[in-house]
Amino acid sequence: MQAKAPQATSPEAALVRNAFEYCVLKAVPRVERGDSVNVGVIVYCQARDFLDARTHLDPALLLALDPAADVSGIEAAVAAYACVCRGGKQAGQAGETTAGQRFRWLTAPRSTVVQPGPVHLGLTADPAADLERLAVRLLPPQ
Template identity: 60%
Template sequence: MDTTAKDTTAADGGSGEPHDYEYAVIRAVPRVERGECVNIGVLLYCRYTGYLGARTHLDQARLLALDPVVDVAGVRRALHGIEAVCAGGEAAGPAAKDGAGQRFRWLTAPRSAVVQPGPVHTGLTADPEGELRHLFDQLVL
């Protein structure tokens, strides 16, 4: 699923100039003590344009290969929650009042859970949405 939000208070990034962005891979770690993971999504935030996007895909077979009794429905609920916070609006709950940058920071805060963010990385792009698709194709599919 692709979920994006644009903070309308941010500057318009239509100039074609590259801007810095931050991204993190979302991963499923069904047995935290083992540290094995499956990449299940990517978050991307571009401060200059106010873009915050998420793309997710759960490969259930790969997840079950790591732990045959993992709560697949729970992982899907967690992904839907991430997508809702990323998109903002009413579906984001209390996070809706926060800007895209604050929501990105909340989504990428380290946690010891089955669904967790990887480290935050940076790059430059003139097309945040296109970059999110590219990273998703490289890192998740």
């Protein structure tokens, strides 16, 4: 049985680093061309029972790739990813599953306009802080 990590607010938690996984969400307005723009980051840390996303869609970047892109439809799809991360009834059937199951479902490859990239690994003492750091580095500026 795996021991539970210390809570993030305790002093010893700052010394404990746990494995985490993340992926970048990409908007691919014309799937046949493959051009994409980053629109979100999802971070999952099993040991901390943490799953969350940061999203930002820049309509100008999206329209530069495809002037006919359905910006509102893509915004809705990106918002749905974030909703499933939060879980609960508002996320539908997927929202009632565990954080790990939701992460696996969200990161499964698909050939739609919003696509998850490959899953990357890291170590973290604070998954929320790493989510913010990744969002700053990987998403377009707001």
